[in-house]
Amino acid sequence: MAPPRERAARALNRDAVLETGLADPAWLKARREEAWDLYVATPLPSTRSEEWRYTDVGRLLPLDGLEPNLEGAGGAPDGDLVPGVGGPSRGTVPDGLLRTMAHDPASSGRVVDVDGHVVSVELDAALAAQGVVLCSLREAARSGDPVVEELLATRAVPASEGKFPALNAALWTDGVFLRVPKGVRLDEPIRLSRWVSRPGTATFTRILIVAEEFSQVSFVDEITSPDFESTTLANTAVELFSRGGAQVQYVSLQRMGRGGFYLATQRTLAERDSTLDTLNVALGGSVGRVDLNARLLGPGANSDMLGLYFGDEDQHFDFNTSQDHVAPDAHSDLLYKGALDGSARGVFRGIIRVHEGAQRTDAYQTNRNLILSDDAVATSLPNLEIGADDVRCSHGATVGQLDAESLFYLMSRGLDREQAERLVVLGFLGEVLDRLPLGGVTEKVTRAIRAKLRHLHG
Amino acid sequence: MNDRPILSVTGLSARVADEDPDILKGVNLAIRPGEIHAIMGPNGSGKSTLAKVISGHPGYEATAGAVVYQGEDLLEMEPDERAQAGVFIAFQYPVAIPGVSIANFLRTALQARLEDGEELDLFEFQELLMERMELLQMDPSFVQRSLNDGFSGGEKKRNEILQMAVLNPTLAVMDETDSGLDIDALKVVAHGVNALKAENPAMSVLLITHYQRMLNYITPDVVHVMVKGRIVESGGPEVALGLEEQGYEKYRRAQVA
Ligand SMILES: Nc1ncnc2c1ncn2[C@@H]1O[C@H](COP(=O)(O)OP(=O)(O)O)[C@@H](O)[C@H]1O
Numbered sequence A: 001m002a003p004p005r006e007r008a009a010r011a012l013n014r015d016a017v018l019e020t021g022l023a024d025p026a027w028l029k030a031r032r033e034e035a036w037d038l039y040v041a042t043p044l045p046s047t048r049s050e051e052w053r054y055t056d057v058g059r060l061l062p063l064d065g066l067e068p069n070l071e072g073a074g075g076a077p078d079g080d081l082v083p084g085v086g087g088p089s090r091g092t093v094p095d096g097l098l099r100t101m102a103h104d105p106a107s108s109g110r111v112v113d114v115d116g117h118v119v120s121v122e123l124d125a126a127l128a129a130q131g132v133v134l135c136s137l138r139e140a141a142r143s144g145d146p147v148v149e150e151l152l153a154t155r156a157v158p159a160s161e162g163k164f165p166a167l168n169a170a171l172w173t174d175g176v177f178l179r180v181p182k183g184v185r186l187d188e189p190i191r192l193s194r195w196v197s198r199p200g201t202a203t204f205t206r207i208l209i210v211a212e213e214f215s216q217v218s219f220v221d222e223i224t225s226p227d228f229e230s231t232t233l234a235n236t237a238v239e240l241f242s243r244g245g246a247q248v249q250y251v252s253l254q255r256m257g258r259g260g261f262y263l264a265t266q267r268t269l270a271e272r273d274s275t276l277d278t279l280n281v282a283l284g285g286s287v288g289r290v291d292l293n294a295r296l297l298g299p300g301a302n303s304d305m306l307g308l309y310f311g312d313e314d315q316h317f318d319f320n321t322s323q324d325h326v327a328p329d330a331h332s333d334l335l336y337k338g339a340l341d342g343s344a345r346g347v348f349r350g351i352i353r354v355h356e357g358a359q360r361t362d363a364y365q366t367n368r369n370l371i372l373s374d375d376a377v378a379t380s381l382p383n384l385e386i387g388a389d390d391v392r393c394s395h396g397a398t399v400g401q402l403d404a405e406s407l408f409y410l411m412s413r414g415l416d417r418e419q420a421e422r423l424v425v426l427g428f429l430g431e432v433l434d435r436l437p438l439g440g441v442t443e444k445v446t447r448a449i450r451a452k453l454r455h456l457h458g
Numbered sequence B: 001m002n003d004r005p006i007l008s009v010t011g012l013s014a015r016v017a018d019e020d021p022d023i024l025k026g027v028n029l030a031i032r033p034g035e036i037h038a039i040m041g042p043n044g045s046g047k048s049t050l051a052k053v054i055s056g057h058p059g060y061e062a063t064a065g066a067v068v069y070q071g072e073d074l075l076e077m078e079p080d081e082r083a084q085a086g087v088f089i090a091f092q093y094p095v096a097i098p099g100v101s102i103a104n105f106l107r108t109a110l111q112a113r114l115e116d117g118e119e120l121d122l123f124e125f126q127e128l129l130m131e132r133m134e135l136l137q138m139d140p141s142f143v144q145r146s147l148n149d150g151f152s153g154g155e156k157k158r159n160e161i162l163q164m165a166v167l168n169p170t171l172a173v174m175d176e177t178d179s180g181l182d183i184d185a186l187k188v189v190a191h192g193v194n195a196l197k198a199e200n201p202a203m204s205v206l207l208i209t210h211y212q213r214m215l216n217y218i219t220p221d222v223v224h225v226m227v228k229g230r231i232v233e234s235g236g237p238e239v240a241l242g243l244e245e246q247g248y249e250k251y252r253r254a255q256v257a
């Protein structure tokens, strides 16, 4: 263990990469260094590129000023955590996070992560006995599990994917590894509760989930934080694999405080007859950018891709999605809905790519936006790229205001304008949640939306 | 019964907001507490326009005349203030609002009536809802559905009456509630309205209809005939029966002459 350095000296640089990887196995050290080289060699995405046109990351994210969160909670070094043992204790889990977690119903397992470091892991003992692995990703990488070496930052989110995937692959401090063996089905979700506490820092987290044949698992990844005076980055790489016939649901609940910059790269790889659904909920932070690529790799694969965003003040949410139909006879259905108040900005850019030979593809893409104020802006760019002739694809986008007839109807029953608006917005966004009824998620998100709606129009 | 009208419409002319010409051309009408009035008239005569002006629909505006409800200038009130004051309109074409369940919406509507800081008793609300649905022979699961979203014509009408039964208005305007209902459903709805009336005898009803049919089950005190934006005749139930036999032809001719 190297002596901790002066905090002020830390930055996103090669030293940080070396320090993060100090206790890693050789293959991982090499992967980090290679990723760093790629990061350095890759230019920062500019608004001249199609995919970043509406999010000026060079202006919004002061990368040079960010301090990597290399140490665990309270500056304690990593490495002592025993997977599968011990619950969150008050000493290590901040109150804000405890409050968030208090609303969660039953879980099959839970992981608590503070400032990019896993502080506790719990897993239902019966599931552990059936071979389910739930642990700190750092532990998993060091334990020599060949699956981790095979799949970590290789097939799903390799460093070569872009500037930020490279940065994450070089600097990730911790995350979650979840592996569900063949045929094992989890009744309740696994919950990851993340908290970012230190302003002006950058947190790099990875999630790797492998659901073996005919297994079933849902995973809720929630991130919260206080408000920050200075831009604070939470960068996440999510790698999801569903093997033949497996069913996986991944939910991201982004509820950071203002000043938070959430930047996630998510890749889903769905094999034959498997289902790999995602839900991205963006409510918090100042900037949220999610790059989601769903790959349908086998016949019968299915991905429902859901998104919900509600921006106010000057929040900025940008979703960049793609549905890659590599195999024939697969199905994907995307629905992203957003409401924008204040001077918030919503960007949706989505593409369905039907690869050559992917006959009988069923792929849909819908983005709907509700503009609640004069200064809010929604940009919607749906797209199709079809390389097969026998397919069913559709895409659609709408940007609209609250329907006057609907508001009038509710007011004619005695609701005042604001109450009517709240109900309509909640109903509009609620459609997304109805599509993925997952223990506790709907209630939690609905509560969070209601809380935001109390401040409608500032 | 009290002689002072609960609703008095005098010389009311109205049009689609900012669009000539007037649809209503000097309507006069006075409803006393507890009275049931029917307005009959051919399609396009302005019946729904009257209902919407009474409701405060922003798409319509009065160009002349007055509407006084319980001594107050109704036209000056916002739609929600009218509702709070006891005015209810069962619309002819209610809108669909996806994602807003009937139960949630009605709970909000009842909550909205309470003073600040007062909380609706959810148990009592549930009881009321169940009781009203039973009265209207509706399935309890109905209120979990989104408002009018994918409803059949009949379901929409029943939903309007369910809301009316829960909100318990002082003045209920029912705009062609009978169209879209088959005869059995019509009987159920009429029975429900009569039960509400029995519960609250002071409730006044303005029943807009195209046909005599509804009036077989809900007996009006006064029947008005509206043609081309005017009330051309008012009288007892016999007026409706006369219409059933002769149709609106004589009024149309009279207007042309
Ligand atoms: N929103 C509107 N826009 C344009 N014309 C309207 C509108 N509402 C009513 N009208 C016109 O006003 C007249 C009366 O309509 P309405 O009040 O709906 O009649 P009724 O209910 O008696 O059938 C009709 O000619 C109708 O086309």
Ligand SMILES: [Mg+2]
Binding pocket: B047, B048, B049, B092, B175, B176
């Ligand atoms: Mg009408």
